[in-house]
Amino acid sequence: MHDLYQFVSGPLAWVAFILFVGGSLYRMIAMLVEVKKKEPFIFTYMSLKYSLRSIVHWMTPFATYNWRRKPVLTVVTFAFHICLFVSPIFLLAHVTLWDESWDISWWTLPDGVADVMTLIVIAGCVFFLLRRLTQPEVQFVTFPSDYFILAIVAAPFVTGFLAYHQWFGYPMVMVLHVLAGEVMLVAIPFTRLSHMIYSPFTRAYMGSEFGVIRKSKDF
Amino acid sequence: MAEPAVTQDEKKEEEEQKVVDEGIEVGISRLTEARIEQVINQVLNTETGARLKTYVNTCIHCGLCSEACHYYMSHDKDPKWSPVGKVKQTLWEMIRKKGRVSPDFMRRAVEIAQTECNLCRRCLQFCPFGIDIAYLISMVRRICHKLGITPLYIQDTAHSHSVTMNQMWVKGDEWPDTLQWQEEEARGEFPTLRIPLEKEGADIMYSVIAPEPKFQAQLIYQAAAIMEVAGVDWTMPADMGWDNSDMAMFTGDNEIMGRVKRTHFELAARLRVKRIVMGECGHAFRSVYDTGNRWLGWSHPPIPIVHAIDFYWELLKDNRIPIKEKYPEPVTLHDPCNVIRGGGLMEKARYVAHALCETVVEMHPNREYNYCCCAGGGVINCGPPYKLKRVKSNRVKAEQLMDAKARGAKVIISPCHNCHSGLKDIKNYYDLHMDIKFFGDIIYQIMEKPE
Amino acid sequence: MVDQSNWDWETREKTVPMDPWKDKFNWVEEPYASPDGEHVAAVVNQDEEEFNVCVNGETWENPFEKIWYLRWAPDGRLTALVSDMAEWTVAVDGVPWENKFAYVWNTLFSPDGKNIAVAAQNDGMYCMVVNGKPWETTFQNMTYFAMSPDGSKTAAVVQVEDFGEGEIHKFQEGCFTVAVDGQAWENKFVNAWNMAFSADGTKLAAEMRHNLYDYSIAVDGRPWDKVFQCVWEPVFHPVTGSVIAPVRTGGKWTLAQDGEILWEGRFLQAWHQTFSADGETLAAIVSPRYGRWTVAVNGRPWSVTFSTLVSDLVISPDGSTIAALAKEDQTWKVVVNGAAWSNTFHMAWKPVISPNNRHVGVKVEKQGKYTVVINDRVWPQECEAAWDPVFSPDSEKVLLRTVENGQYLRRILPVTEITG
Ligand code: HEM
Ligand code: HEM
């Protein structure tokens, strides 16, 4: 078990991070190259001002018409995404690992807070799952892959939570957690989780079109 | 007033609605699976790029765009009418199957793309990623065009564009003849009025859509009267290109769209006008202001396009139209997608409405969030077979209007031809008993005229 | 071409007062100056339903119920489309053609002015009418028109098959073709558009589409073997007689000759290809990058590009001077051989190149005032109206036609008076 842990947290972690960073860069660059090649007109309309106007509005809870119309979802999705980013990055256990391997460290969350945030992410996943199962308009456009993606996202948080509380055989859960974390990272550039990579671009483009040409709001 | 709940009667109507469109059926009967596969892949691989891919990869299938769409809202939130639902039933499937879809699938795809989406872009404002569903649906239309399965009526219109550069088969002589006839009529009221034909170097060229000379010549009369009273230095072309409308844009026949727009702009350039002022039409605005010019390589219209709302705003702001008395009846203002969400004229439209009318009752939602009329995007141009579906698919608009009516509005102002016709059908179907007018109608009615 | 050497190139100034016209008539429409500048004319209203043409203060003998499209033929005859008793025809110097029609429009002139043609409709059937004589054949519809350089032939895109409203599949079988002097080509197409005659008038080329998707050029009725995604108007090589047209391939534009790709380069747009008279220089308006416009000469684009529009390309017969208009936002510029003039305008007209190919003159407008610019030097006179400058055959002098203070002026100035 120890060897297995060494392997997943050592070489496999390398592979995961390389695939995550490399894959994300690749997706981004490939997209821009294709735009340059096939739809260069897009660059003509890009405007920093309107890109930011659009991105900032959509990154702010209740700042857009649709966020205001859907208050529950808005609260959930913002809580979910914020916790999703913040908890792993500022988790003491994670920072300790960075410190041990690379001798770098940063501010960390109190464990209790991180624990709650983890639960929020898990709750968010449950919320999204229920939405998918109960809301006809979501159901209609749901594919098995959507559940799979949710599972990929939920897994590191669930296993991390279990590991932290040392429920069910710790070493095994820890291995699973690390694996789940790695799977999620790798999944980002290669599944619809790539919305993390693409969303700034799609928003910036639509923001620019609406600002420069259509002179109205895209939010 | 038809009740929102689906009754037996409506069920029956639904059955009757099963239309046979010769344009689609003949096209489908000529299709082979191999041809479908080849065309889909040709369009997806060579005519689209990162944009389409990114939209498809980014969509998280969250359904947040659904409630933007009047089709979805009017069909009791049946997801097959939601924006993303329509993409799922068309483009996603084509991509997933790498183009290997059946003729039956294409029959449904063309029906969705041409008659169940107005390309109104309201859903773009609802999607957290700004995914351009209207663009995706346009690509489906492009595929259907290339497969030759476009609905008959709008295909006929596209043919008219290809031959005459106008929408209604108006012939070369009929156009100037109509203008001269309207000029003569108007001289009864304004003895020195002119519709200056082919006057090089005028300030503006006035352009209209072909239904005006064909069926609504009084709109040209009114425009001429307004120009006369406001003392505008204007001209109208006698040559092809006078029609700013474009149904080829909505069938995916980009090459004809480009030809029609080129003719229009080069005509204005030949007449050496500073600006093109266009009548109260929305889709035409989109075609000259945003879409057609781009296909030709003009990032912006080479000659500025001024929509009638904008033009009236200018004239009223400068007090160039003397008003006898404001229009007394309470009005409500419909915001046409293509000039509001597509052109930012919401505040100017309100300025004009308030300058002309005593009371303006706002619809809700309004401005760039206004619901589409369900006629635009070429849907009304698919003709009578789809009329019932069209009016039933905009119950939310009827509710909006009813609400405005409950708050006193008697007249709907709709500064767009498509919206005008679409709202008229809606008001009849839902027994709304409201009048529909263009801004031009009201201005003409209340402006000071010579004794 | 019209011989301009016998025009008065000596008298410095001639005037025609136009203010009095306003008192004489109910209203005076926009004036048109004759090519030699000796006359100025306008449609005038004399009474209800009574119009006339006033030339240098004199009206035509007979008024008409309607008059429009007042245009000077290159040889100095004055034409207008006129109507009496709901019948239309062309009046030349006040004399209407004997044949009358339900409608006439789109007057065409041969460069020497000898031939005048219009499109006409009678009983819902269409044909061209040349010097008052209609084609022997008429058609259900007629869209685009052309006249051969010597004016001896006219052509039009015509409808030769019947199709009813909504008969889209019939339409798609091909119902249109081109008729030359009333003689329709045998091949029918889904569409045909702009046409061009060869220099000697013996051949005709037209844009066409086989079906909704495949575009090509038909020469004397025979389409090129190759098809393209789209095409624009063809031109004939003035010497070899081959046909050159912009074609769209792989989503980009370039020029093709007799069906084969001619220019290596690919552009976002390419059109208005124009030959010098010697056939050595072929230039076209192109867009090398999205939203940028310029002129490409023999395939090589100028290095300057413009944002909004490039138009009105003209080439001197020897190809040494190539001029065009360029627009950036609302500003018009004149570009000669790849360099933009320093003066800019609110409007500009098609550049005129002097017979010696050395001067370029342009009618321009700024703040509602018209003037003329030669070689980037602005003539300081501000006018209420102006017409294109005309250079004398020896290129030493320029004829300026203007309206100033309600008075029409014909001036002859040495070119140097403007260029310094
Ligand atoms: C490279 C792989 C990873 C390693 C080696 C790793 C390691 C750890 C360790 C050692 C713990 C602490 C368990 C404990 O307290 O006993 C932990 C907890 C946790 N990890 Fe990871 N982790 C990895 C990836 C991830 C990823 C990608 C995520 C999520 C995005 C994640 C989220 C969490 C969470 C949420 C907790 C528990 C927080 C709590 O409930 O207190 N981890 N991880
Ligand atoms: C800049 C980064 C990101 C942005 C702007 C963003 C934005 C969004 C938006 C707008 C939605 C749809 C609204 C909703 O259903 O809540 C969404 C859903 C979601 N996102 Fe993100 N996201 C980002 C990063 C991530 C990351 C890194 C992950 C996980 C690795 C993630 C996982 C999810 C999940 C699981 C959903 C719910 C999908 C469902 O409904 O099933 N997001 N995101």
Ligand code: SF4
């Ligand atoms: S009709 Fe409008 S809101 Fe509905 S899918 Fe089409 S573009 Fe979107």
Ligand code: SF4
């Ligand atoms: S809102 Fe956007 S991301 Fe969500 S389903 Fe609709 S198009 Fe896809």
